[in-house]
Amino acid sequence: MTKDILIAGFGGQGVLFAGKALAKMAMNSEYEVTWLPSYGPEMRGGAANCSVIISDDVIGSPLVPAPDILIAMNRPSFDKFEPRIKPGGMLFADSSMIDAASSRTDIDAFYIPASRMASENGLSRFANVIMLGFMIAKTSLFDYYEFLSDLVYEITRDDIAAGNHRALSLGYNYQEK
């Protein structure tokens, strides 16, 4: 099993953190894992993305030119990376930031208004974690409760643990209309 994951959005949306949470969970689950960020000016407001590879075998290249899973958190990321998703792959899009839908029939596309849900619930910095919860619900990569405990108790600072907990739960329990 090897999953190539790409998480992309604006700098400040927490795409690097979302990738780090996935990488940490993968490490705790005894997978091989790599996390490769875009770095430099991107981190200060431009486009930001990170590539995460999770595998049960040694990982060579850490690049993700064509993802199995794309988490897109803004329109430029959707436009740039949606065409690169491997056939049979999955798209998770923040529909409050992306006013478009995939026309591809060879991928599974899922939409969630993560940024709007975040601001409506007083979780304005947690849209990234809502996206993670949504992705975990739709894939069988990780167990929700294990991920929750990893995210809340191991990765994040105490003062944002409750926010992460609520955000992950919101994303996990979201029903697409």
Next chain:
Amino acid sequence: MAKVLMKGNEAIAEAAIEAGCKYYFGYPITPQTEISEYMAKRMPDEGGLCLQAESEIAAINMLLGASASGTRAMTSSSSPGISLKSEGVSYLVGCDLPAVIVNVQRGGPGLGGIQPSQADYYQATKAYGHGDMHLPVLAPSTVQEMATLTCEAFDIADIYRTPVIILADGAVGQMMEPVNIAECRSREVPPKTWAACGHGGRRRHNIINSLLMDPEELERTVLARFERYREIEKNELAFAEYMVDDADIIVVAFGIAARICRTAVDAVRAKGIKAGLLRPITLWPFPSSRILFHSETAKAFLSVELSMGQMVTDVKLACECRRPVEFFGRTGGVIPEPGDVAAKLTAMAKELGCETR
């Protein structure tokens, strides 16, 4: 100790502390600033010192002073900053001082860019300073190796009294992977009887100096140093191989390029092309003898680098014109994708008339 998820830059810093580095002198530059950041956080707890110097030149000369006192010390930078240090590196060699110098390479020349590069290969392996000299150069390819090779670098530096270069790149520096610092090994190193440190008047004072006005004396000193270089070539050569035994084409690549090539080798093997990978871990000494050995059976070599082609000259020298040596690379901070390398290998296999399935 359990595995932890770390950036390559952080792994270098943590491993240096593990190896007993007490002084770190840095000056910020992307993509290696995490080393300084990590040292600034950790060094005070370790009874050490992290100092942000006023420039790269100041940092390398502080490193010289710290090393002369007999302590373990390190500096790090990225390509443009590494050039600034070159005078100090030559002085470290001239003084026979151990030191660890990390270059997390970015695109050049000039200020260049900030994305990953391997274009400082010539500088690191051929002439990172004036004068008759070599430097051991270690090239990590994983975040774990960023840690283990840092510990190795401190030991090699102390055993042979030489600066050691860790030649990394922006990709391995910025990426995170699980690391186990406990996998770092340490060797027995000789006591530093030469150090210019306090001794309470119990012995003659030691002098550390690189100025030798008498040509005969300077020649003797250089010859003695080259004796140690022969020992390094004999004892410290390191490389890793992947599927080379039956390979028609052997890819030679180090650092991040080697990882991309490993994926490319898997891809073309699935199509029946017998490719393999030889990854130098030490760039000096270079695994020339191993390449010559493989030239008996392999039909061709391919050097893959994040540059316009530098190591390729060493591969050509190593196989003594017995086999064609080709080059593939991208430069300026562009990372070639495994598919690009696989396409090059496929074209080579066709040209060589290699059998495929």
